[in-house]
Amino acid sequence: xxxxxxxxxYVQSAGVKNDMEIDGFSVAVCKELGVELSRHRSRSxxxxxxxxxxxxxxxxxxxxxxxxxRTALELTxxxxxxxxYWPILDPTGLGETRDAxxxxxxxxxxxxxxxxxxxxxxxxxxPDQES
Numbered sequence: 488x489x490x491x492x493x494x495x496x497y498v499q500s501a502g503v504k505n506d507m508e509i510d511g512f513s514v515a516v517c518k519e520l521g522v523e524l525s526r527h528r529s530r531s532x533x534x535x536x537x538x539x540x541x542x543x544x545x546x547x548x549x550x551x552x553x554x555x556x557r558t559a560l561e562l563t564x565x566x567x568x569x570x571x572y573w574p575i576l577d578p579t580g581l582g583e584t585r586d587a588x589x590x591x592x593x594x595x596x597x598x599x600x601x602x603x604x605x606x607x608x609x610x611x612x613x614p615d616q617e618s
Contacts, residue, residue, distance in 0.1 A: 490522050491603060493612030499545075500527070501535050503558045510579070512592040520596070532562050542566050551575050551599070573602045 488498045514524045536542065543566040550556035556572045563570065575598045578591035604610065 488603060489612075490520070491600075491610040491612060492607060495611060497545075499535060499540060501530055501532050503531065503552075503554050510592075512578070512588055513596075516589060516592040516596045519593075520600075532558060542568070547571065549573055552577070571606070573599070575599055575602070 517524045548559045548570045550572045559570045576595045578595045581591035582588035
């Protein structure tokens with residue numbers, strides 16, 4: 488999101504749980520687009536609140552799984568913000584070879600990117616292109 492739209496909006500990544508390291512395949516396919524995830528840490532909605540992020544300050548939660556959608560709906564019962572569910576392919580466990588796994592992760596990455604562009608419009612923070 489930040490790569491496509493810069494500082495146009497405050498974005499925070501969160502999930503239902505925080506007990507998982509970022510997946511190496513996710514790191515690899517995002518790096519192909521210039522997105523650095525190797526230092527990214529998964530945090531839960533609860534951690535966000537503990538660290539001072541008030542959910543009422545957000546306008547939108549994008550849920551990428553049914554579990555995150557249910558959690559977001561429960562946590563936001565008393566806050567006025569929109570929740571959208573984007574049914575994105577879950578690439579974990581798909582493919583038997585490294586190339587097949589990377590292909591599934593690329594498909595999920597591209598689905599997310601396409602949904603962002605459909606929802607928020609053309610990118611406004613395009614990296615400089617070399618001639």
